[in-house]
Amino acid sequence: MIGKCGLGLAGGAHGRPGAEGTVPPTGGPGPQGRSGSRLRILAIGRNPKRTLLRAALLGVLCVVVFKWVLLPVRVEGISMEPTYADHSFNFVNRVSYLAHEPRRGDVVGIRLTPAGGWSAPHVMYLKRIIGLPGEAVSFVDGRVLLNGQPFNEPYEKGPCDWNAEAVTLGPGEYFVVGDNRSMPKEQHTFGKAERSRIVGKALL
Amino acid sequence: MKWPRLLLLAVVAALAAWGWWALYPSPERQIRGQLADAARAASFAAGDGYLAKLAGAGRLAEFFSTNADIQIGDPGRPEHRLAGREEIQQAALAARAPGQTLSVTFPDITVIVNADQQSAVADLTLQARFTGEHETDLIVQEMKFTLRKINGQWLIVKVETVRTLS
Numbered sequence: 001m002i003g004k005c006g007l008g009l010a011g012g013a014h015g016r017p018g019a020e021g022t023v024p025p026t027g028g029p030g031p032q033g034r035s036g037s038r039l040r041i042l043a044i045g046r047n048p049k050r051t052l053l054r055a056a057l058l059g060v061l062c063v064v065v066f067k068w069v070l071l072p073v074r075v076e077g078i079s080m081e082p083t084y085a086d087h088s089f090n091f092v093n094r095v096s097y098l099a100h101e102p103r104r105g106d107v108v109g110i111r112l113t114p115a116g117g118w119s120a121p122h123v124m125y126l127k128r129i130i131g132l133p134g135e136a137v138s139f140v141d142g143r144v145l146l147n148g149q150p151f152n153e154p155y156e157k158g159p160c161d162w163n164a165e166a167v168t169l170g171p172g173e174y175f176v177v178g179d180n181r182s183m184p185k186e187q188h189t190f191g192k193a194e195r196s197r198i199v200g201k202a203l204l
Numbered sequence: 205m206k207w208p209r210l211l212l213l214a215v216v217a218a219l220a221a222w223g224w225w226a227l228y229p230s231p232e233r234q235i236r237g238q239l240a241d242a243a244r245a246a247s248f249a250a251g252d253g254y255l256a257k258l259a260g261a262g263r264l265a266e267f268f269s270t271n272a273d274i275q276i277g278d279p280g281r282p283e284h285r286l287a288g289r290e291e292i293q294q295a296a297l298a299a300r301a302p303g304q305t306l307s308v309t310f311p312d313i314t315v316i317v318n319a320d321q322q323s324a325v326a327d328l329t330l331q332a333r334f335t336g337e338h339e340t341d342l343i344v345q346e347m348k349f350t351l352r353k354i355n356g357q358w359l360i361v362k363v364e365t366v367r368t369l370s
């Protein structure tokens with residue numbers, strides 16, 4: 001059946017060339033007809049039914065992957081600079097935390113509205129996890145202290161003068177903050193995030 | 205012979221289901237629609253004339269109850285509080301300054317309708333893109349809207365900002 005269909009297409013390309021006036025009257029497919037046929041094969045394949053099926057499968061796969069697994073995101077704002085520039089493009093991997101819990105240093109997508117099933121949020125915060133459940137996180141003269149001990153952050157490049165009281169994280173709570181600590185603390189959204197709000201890990 | 209009849213029956217059933225769905229929306233769908241309309245009413249373009257602005261502000265106020273309470277507290281910005289439809293209308297009109305554009309959307313909405321079917325809470329993400337003559341600002345904020353069914357219409361009675369990262 002599939003072979004028939006393929007032959008039928010080839011026949012259509014070669015069998016009725018005169019009507020279109022694209023083939024020289026000397027008989028047989030000319031160079032133009034052959035190139036047209038090749039183009040057609042290149043575009044829709046030798047077997048259009050199979051090509052259609054492949055295209056449909058690819059479409060379904062794209063929808064599943066980019067709606068439920070890898071969420072394409074555009075970064076807006078400067079709070080994650082220099083790691084992620086304003087208007088840069090990334091993906092949030094939703095399955096990254098199926099096998100293990102979020103780790104320190106991970107850049108994660110955080111949903112603003114409470115989780116509603118497996119539906120993907122349209123808007124997320126993109127922040128880095130610096131504090132894990134049970135830890136106390138504070139800022140002293142721009143340095144992060146975890147349980148009172150200084151925490152080295154290689155990704156933080158600019159000067160920082162932040163001071164913030166220690167926040168003790170409960171079970172299932174993570175402390176998240178952007179990498180750009182040069183901006184005023186008041187304009188930077190950071191703090192405790194519940195595990196249920198963490199959508200996934202930034203891929204790039 | 206039976207197939208066309210079955211197909212016709214399926215089409216009629218689908219149309220009936222769609223008609224029921226369209227004519228009798230669930231409270232949740234009504235609220236979602238109401239909030240989407242409110243977001244559209246809150247938006248304005250730079251080229252709007254005074255009458256259009258006045259009408260837009262009035263249209264926005266109609267989504268609120270007469271004694272509605274709005275508390276907006278964003279980190280880094282002073283807290284705003286508006287009480288009543290009149291104040292909301294005035295604030296909406298004042299915000300519509302010449303040469304400025306505001307685009308408001310609620311991209312993620314979670315609606316919980318209470319058991320009495322007369323009140324509901326909507327947790328949503330507010331996305332507001334403000335464009336002035338020389339600057340563009342994007343505000344993203346989690347918000348909680350409390351709605352009540354008054355005279356058959358879902359009206360907003362309370363608006364609060366929520367600190368997502370506390």
